[in-house]
Amino acid sequence: MEESGLSISADSIRVTEVTEDGDALIFTITSQKLNSDVGVCVCRTFEDFEWLQQSLFSQEDVPGLQGVIFPPLPGKPLSSPQSQAQAKALKQLGFLALGDDWKSYCKALEIYLQQVANHSTLSKNKALESLLTNSEPPGKQRVHKGIFSRLSQAVGELRKENHKDLDDFFQNERNNNLSMTQFSKTATEKFLEVVLSEQKLAVACGHLSTSLHLCVNQEGSDAGNFSKICMKLSEVIDAVKRNFEKVADNNLSTLGLGLDMEYRGQEAKKDMLFRRTCKLVELETAVKNAEKAKPNKKAIMEEVKKVVEKDFDQISSIAKEEIGCFNKCKVTLLRSSLVDWCEKQLHTAREDHELFSRQLEACEQLCVTESTENRIE
Incomplete structure (x- = not known):
């Protein structure tokens, strides 16, 4: 480098x-x-x-x-x-x-x-x-x-997006990019829906936990037992709430970010390929103008064609190098986000397993205590 x-x-x-x-x-x-x-x-x-x-x-x-x-x-x-x-x-x-x-x-x-x-x-x-x-x-x-x-007007000419390329390498890249852009956009949107759903579930669990907590100390003959059950359920639902929050945060900071970067990267690659296609159309126009030029303008048109051809060849050469680097980097970035996602979710799952196991033991102990008290009475 x-x-x-x-x-x-x-x-x-x-x-x-x-x-x-x-x-x-x-x-x-x-x-x-x-x-x-x-x-x-x-x-x-x-x-x-x-x-x-x-x-x-x-x-x-x-x-x-x-x-x-x-x-x-x-x-x-x-x-x-x-x-x-x-x-x-x-x-x-x-x-x-x-x-x-x-x-x-x-x-x-x-x-x-x-x-x-x-x-x-x-x-x-x-x-x-x-x-x-x-x-x-x-x-x-x-x-x-x-x-x-100077490319702003060309960007508006959608017909150039479908212009057939002279180079099979770039035509294949354009076809692949079109598919990958759509796939990455869809994957990003669907995964975003998953995260938003997890966040909504966390909020709902928070409301339920609070509601159960408000039931504590209600009047009645069984107020004590009922309060204990509500308190314990409130704790369990709050643990579920925190689980949804952690899972959503993990999804957001790892795979979610990776998918977002993948989609925006494909869009950037699409922009570059389109700029090259616009230059290709410009070259083909220059070639036609040179062929049809009158004798008194032939030399000028040939010179214009050579300049455009040189620019196009240089752009194509750089574009091939860029595509190679881009494909390598995107694999590294997406793989890293997938590994981070798996590691974080595995760590969260282990923590929550321990937490829910303790909550289950506490619930079982509560049931045993209540049963014993009922027999005594």
């Missing part, structure tokens, strides 16, 4: 904390200098991350940039995803909108920064160094949209 020129160790980058400042969220980023124990800590808003992403997009002096799969930046967070805003946040962010501490969202931003910092081309951009090390935030700096502004 080429030297990035970045003074920060990519693997040391962490988004450790998030605080609210009015309607804005402030993210704390820590990292470590290369070959040093010196640490760096900065605070950034989401707009600062957007500034970095746009800076990466606008590198007109980088050959073949359109062949790069840009690490996906999560959508803009809503500082207080409550009531009506919660539905909007779930639609925009999915798993990243869940939780009061924004832990998953911070992890997604952390992965984004690490992917940029580990990229042989993107890591050379001075905006990354500035974002990670400057004590002052980037501010409201205007960034030229560069080559991607």
Whole structure:
């Protein structure tokens, strides 16, 4: 891998904390200098991350940039995803909108920064160094949209998405990406439904536990026995509630985050493949124009064709390398999330087994005690 020129160790980058400042969220980023124990800590808003992403997009002096799969930046967070805003946040962010501490969202931003910092081309951009090390935030700096502004019209031409590719490798990649994007989106949505159901069950158990607790000390001849039963049931239901909460949190922080990253990664790959397809259409148009050009314009059209052809070949070459790295990294990331998911759920299952075993023993003891007292009476 080429030297990035970045003074920060990519693997040391962490988004450790998030605080609210009015309607804005402030993210704390820590990292470590290369070959040093010196640490760096900065605070950034989401707009600062957007500034970095746009800076990466606008590198007109980088050959073949359109062949790069840009690490996906999560959508803009809503500082207080409550009531009506919660539905909007779930639609925009999915798993990243869940939780009061924004832990998953911070992890997604952390992965984004690490992917940029580990990229042989993107890591050379001075905006990354500035974002990670400057004590002052980037501010409201205007960034030229560069080559991607010229692609905005092409993005709207859906016919190019179905344009047949001349290269079987890229045609197969486009077909596979189309399927994988849909599959990963469906898997993410279905797993999100599972987590939301677990959270709802936890809330319902909490209400039931509280209701049982309110039945304690009711008047009546059997008030004492009834109160004991209600107290014990309340404890059991509260244990079930905490189990649902832990399982939902495990799902959210491991496999949920992994599926979200997989889906957004496939979308980023899809964007790159579409940019290359647009350049392919541009090349084919240039070839046709050169063939049909009149003698007095033949030389100019041939030169235009050579320039476009050179750009297209360079984009294709970079795109092949990017696809290889992307496929390798996505397997590693998804496998890691699956392993973490299994380990956490196994640990939680063992803890809950011990807890429920104690609750069962307590219930059995309560039944024995009640039976003994009844016989005495």
